[in-house]
Amino acid sequence: MAELKPGGPLSSAGLRLVQELPYSRPATPGYHTQVRVGWIGLGAMGYLMARNLANHRATHVEPHRPLLVWNRTRQKGEKLLHELGGGKVAIAQAVVDVATTCDIVFTSLSSDDVIRSVYEEIAAAFQAQPPATRKILVDTSTIYPRLAGEIDALVSAIPHCSFVTAPIFGPPAMAENATLIIALSGDYRSKKEVAFTVVPAIGRRVIDLGGNIEKAPTFKLIGNSLILGSLELIAEAYTMAEKSGIGQDVVYTYIKEMFPAPLWLSYGDKMLHDKFDGTEGFSIDGGVKDATHIRRLSSELNSPMPAIDTAHHHLLTARALHAAQERTGTTSFPVLDWSALIAGTRVAAGLDAFESGKQSGPVPESESE
Numbered sequence: 001m002a003e004l005k006p007g008g009p010l011s012s013a014g015l016r017l018v019q020e021l022p023y024s025r026p027a028t029p030g031y032h033t034q035v036r037v038g039w040i041g042l043g044a045m046g047y048l049m050a051r052n053l054a055n056h057r058a059t060h061v062e063p064h065r066p067l068l069v070w071n072r073t074r075q076k077g078e079k080l081l082h083e084l085g086g087g088k089v090a091i092a093q094a095v096v097d098v099a100t101t102c103d104i105v106f107t108s109l110s111s112d113d114v115i116r117s118v119y120e121e122i123a124a125a126f127q128a129q130p131p132a133t134r135k136i137l138v139d140t141s142t143i144y145p146r147l148a149g150e151i152d153a154l155v156s157a158i159p160h161c162s163f164v165t166a167p168i169f170g171p172p173a174m175a176e177n178a179t180l181i182i183a184l185s186g187d188y189r190s191k192k193e194v195a196f197t198v199v200p201a202i203g204r205r206v207i208d209l210g211g212n213i214e215k216a217p218t219f220k221l222i223g224n225s226l227i228l229g230s231l232e233l234i235a236e237a238y239t240m241a242e243k244s245g246i247g248q249d250v251v252y253t254y255i256k257e258m259f260p261a262p263l264w265l266s267y268g269d270k271m272l273h274d275k276f277d278g279t280e281g282f283s284i285d286g287g288v289k290d291a292t293h294i295r296r297l298s299s300e301l302n303s304p305m306p307a308i309d310t311a312h313h314h315l316l317t318a319r320a321l322h323a324a325q326e327r328t329g330t331t332s333f334p335v336l337d338w339s340a341l342i343a344g345t346r347v348a349a350g351l352d353a354f355e356s357g358k359q360s361g362p363v364p365e366s367e368s369e
Helices: 012-020 029-034 044-060 074-084 095-101 112-128 145-156 172-176 188-198 215-244 248-258 262-272 284-300 306-328 338-348
Strands: 037-040 067-070 089-091 104-107 135-139 161-165 180-186 203-208
Touching: 012 203, 037 044, 037 095, 044 067, 044 074, 044 104, 044 172, 067 074, 067 095, 074 089, 095 112, 104 112, 104 188, 112 135, 112 145, 135 145, 135 188, 145 161, 145 215, 161 188, 161 215, 172 262, 180 188, 180 215, 188 203, 215 248, 215 262, 215 284, 215 306, 215 338, 248 262, 262 338, 284 306, 284 338, 306 338
Parallel strands: 037 067, 037 104, 067 089, 104 135, 135 161, 180 203
Antiparallel strands: 161 180
């Protein structure tokens, strides 16, 4: 961390630090180095974040205590332990063991129902034996804002406990490189501790959404609507390019020249080359869940989002087509990536769903000569 001289001008490093962490250091820095940190949920994103956090704390926190992890399938924890070693990671026997043992507990889980179940289990353990020291529970998942309020009410009723919502922005590649963006809402002091725990360990900066616990999850859905809307737009442009004989590869060249944003480049490449393996990206089930949350929020706020309505339709179409392939044993992917929503636009235009080479539109002139 850069040191700022009292009363002096901010250096470039100091300005960057202020932008990355909109907080002063925690009031008791010693506490920050002594805490035990735990992680619940080692999915596609959770695994990478937990790995980066464990590595960072082993290098920068003294005295160091291993990251305590738990996952529903123990194999994920054992894989992380094998990768990093017992000096950096320890495996908990039960989810409540992470909560009772650690001071700061992160959760990264797949669905609202799973998240509700885990927090109810933790709360029951705390109610049976109230913690004597401070506990900060931090959820990094994409959840419906109202659920965040329910969890906050459950957790904050327990002495010494606070809840922070910290949804993350970025694909697995950003998680791999610890360049995620983290939105925070909740108790100010707790957010300080969380911010200095996650930056730069798992992300490059945090965005403070204030004390209303539902603001960060709301912001996360808004952010995901931009991603999902972009996927839909790329899918529609690619499909028209194929039908017109221009070719989606030409559109991708245009994207690289005019819109060279990481998101457009990554998902444009996936659609161009039919890279729809959801085990290496964001699963279509997660996309359907997020689209459903966004549409529900837009309905409650009377704020129409027709692009998301269309994207949701195409996600369902792609998932249904994949399910049909599974029944006949002809699928190429165990799980679809949400970029496979292009299957919906392709089928509507009379093209093959998952293999762009099987197009039936006009033949480019270069191929007809």
